[in-house]
Amino acid sequence: MKRFFIVIKSIFVILIVWFLAHSIYITIDGLNDKKTNADVAIVLGNKVNKDGTLSERLKARLDKSLELYNQNRIKIIIVSGGLGKEGFWEGKKMKEYLIENKIPTEKILVDNFGNDTEKTVENSIRMMDSLNFKSAISVSQYFHQTRTKKLFRKKGFENIESASPDYFELRDFYSIFREFVAYYKEAI
Secondary structure, three states, X not given: OHHHHHHHHHHHHHHHHHHHHHHHHHHHHHHOOOOOOOOEEEEEOOOEOOOOOEOHHHXXXXXXXXXXXXXXXXXXXXXXXXXXOOOOEHHXXXXXXXXXXXXXXXXXXXXXXXXXXXXXXXXXXXXXXXXXXXXXXXXXXXXXXXXXXXXXXXXXXXXXXXXXXOOOOOOXXXXXXXXXXXXXXXXX
16 A cells, blocks of 8 residues: 555656646747747737727737837738637737737738637638748747647648747746646647
8 A cells, every 4th residue: 555655646746747847848938039030920819808908918919919010020910819708809809909009901810710729820821821921920928839839830830939928927827737738638
């Protein structure tokens, strides 16, 4: 019986170390903006509030894409999201925000069917292929970037980098755990 508890304890310790190592890796990777230029920035959607305003998290992502555009690091912005439970199309609301912030309409592409990360990746690749774009920068929270880039590469799109907003909240701890699970779920 004592041996059984030693084995369980060892497995538990290994899982904790694995989780911590993975979390440190995705944090470093997600916060590492290589300052590259690309054809497009792909802004992954997030919550639109019940009153139609953008959540602070989503606004931070869009502000990061504005920064990339204003620094001439990208030419076009793809906004991707689905129909939120609040009743708003994330892509449409994201586009409105960018237009309010002086991005020309013709520089914004909208994907209203990016209901999850994988759909955003697939839809963005399809859009980029149709326009002969060869490079992209993913714009999302830091903890989301490693899996997002992995999905792009898995779908054959290699020239993907990331840039994350300087926006942190308590919810990040939950999100890091969720990304840990999602990352290995994708692998299986």
